[in-house]
Amino acid sequence: MASSSPFFLSFSLLLSLPLLFLLAPRLLSPKTLPGIPMATELEDLALFRRATLSSSNISLPSSGHPPKIAFLFLTNSDLSFSPLWERFFSGHASLLNVYVHADPSAKLRLPQTASFRRRFITAKPTSRSSPTLISAARRLLAASLLDDPLNSFFALLSQHCVPLHPFPSLYSALLSNRPLKSFIEIIADEPGLHARYVARGDLAMLPEVPFPHFRVGSQFFVLTRRHALLVVRDRRLWRKFRMPCLKSREDSCYPEEHYFPTLLSMRDPAGCTGYTLTRVNWTGSFDGHPHLYGPGEISADLIRTLRKSNSSYEYMFARKFSPACLAPLMELADTVILKD
Numbered sequence: 001m002a003s004s005s006p007f008f009l010s011f012s013l014l015l016s017l018p019l020l021f022l023l024a025p026r027l028l029s030p031k032t033l034p035g036i037p038m039a040t041e042l043e044d045l046a047l048f049r050r051a052t053l054s055s056s057n058i059s060l061p062s063s064g065h066p067p068k069i070a071f072l073f074l075t076n077s078d079l080s081f082s083p084l085w086e087r088f089f090s091g092h093a094s095l096l097n098v099y100v101h102a103d104p105s106a107k108l109r110l111p112q113t114a115s116f117r118r119r120f121i122t123a124k125p126t127s128r129s130s131p132t133l134i135s136a137a138r139r140l141l142a143a144s145l146l147d148d149p150l151n152s153f154f155a156l157l158s159q160h161c162v163p164l165h166p167f168p169s170l171y172s173a174l175l176s177n178r179p180l181k182s183f184i185e186i187i188a189d190e191p192g193l194h195a196r197y198v199a200r201g202d203l204a205m206l207p208e209v210p211f212p213h214f215r216v217g218s219q220f221f222v223l224t225r226r227h228a229l230l231v232v233r234d235r236r237l238w239r240k241f242r243m244p245c246l247k248s249r250e251d252s253c254y255p256e257e258h259y260f261p262t263l264l265s266m267r268d269p270a271g272c273t274g275y276t277l278t279r280v281n282w283t284g285s286f287d288g289h290p291h292l293y294g295p296g297e298i299s300a301d302l303i304r305t306l307r308k309s310n311s312s313y314e315y316m317f318a319r320k321f322s323p324a325c326l327a328p329l330m331e332l333a334d335t336v337i338l339k340d
């Protein structure tokens, strides 16, 4: 995010663009610092500038190399399920990349397994009821767009997400639409939508986002490369959604559930399926948190139930699972989760 401080503005003006580009490649590469790398304003600026100017590579790569899926993990605690994800990735390394945005202010252990090691991008602290979760997702999209031109789908996940199907099922589900589509939930008629629309002030979203265009949907999406680029290039809506909510309206402040569905439904509704591939259980939720599955609830039946939707598609991922679910999930990995 660009700072509005006069010092920063004049400082960044002093820096010529060529210098930014010289700096950028080194700053962008995933790092192996003992802690989590912290993004500076300058790095963020360079990252988005480069991603914005980068590739007209918006369709499937034509180079003969198969397209890849970028798995974008957004976390503020340990990636407890990395062993399960490793099992899921196993044998498919050439078809995927992992990127992690870990809150640098959180104390977490860096996973040392092959797919996650050295995959941490420069990050900034994240918190609920603020646009920081949007920034983090945009940072992940920009870094992964730049990192590998073969990245063709961008799946946003959290540390509480688990896979429900084997990798090849996900891969063919994503690539089955022609033209390719993003899997993002887009809902227009949710109770409470208007309260969320005015969370920054009654007229704050105008004129860019009239209320009839305001949408809600799960934060967890899978975007095509075309849409990932559309997001990192967007400034018009981001200028609105990055504004803080009014203190008195923080109960209605969930920017990350609105920015992406609103932007994509305004710009390319036909390019979106309108649903998320990540199942969540809102039964008995409180304080905006969905049901957190514990180890005692894990069973083959649960996995099969979570896969089913009311529609013609199956869910590919589910959340939220507590870290203690790792052992029972690993026991089901080969016989249920990674078997179709």
Ligand SMILES: *[C@@H]1O[C@H](CO)[C@@H](O)[C@H](O)[C@H]1NC(C)=O
Residues within 6 Å of the ligand: 054, 055, 056, 057, 061, 062, 063, 149, 150
């Ligand atoms: C598009 O991707 C190819 C590799 O697939 C790369 O060589 C080329 O430089 C990219 N083009 C642009 C404009 O980034």
Ligand SMILES: *[C@@H]1O[C@H](CO)[C@@H](O)[C@H](O)[C@H]1NC(C)=O
Residues within 6 Å of the ligand: 281, 282, 283, 284, 285, 291, 302, 305, 306
């Ligand atoms: C959803 O969560 C509730 C508890 O809040 C639980 O009773 C129910 O079994 C869960 N549903 C599924 C499909 O897991």
Ligand SMILES: *[C@@H]1O[C@H](CO)[C@@H](O)[C@H](O)[C@H]1NC(C)=O
Residues within 6 Å of the ligand: 308, 309, 310
């Ligand atoms: C399916 O629809 C029923 C009834 O509308 C609803 O209660 C349930 O939560 C839906 N399940 C899923 C997975 O969307």
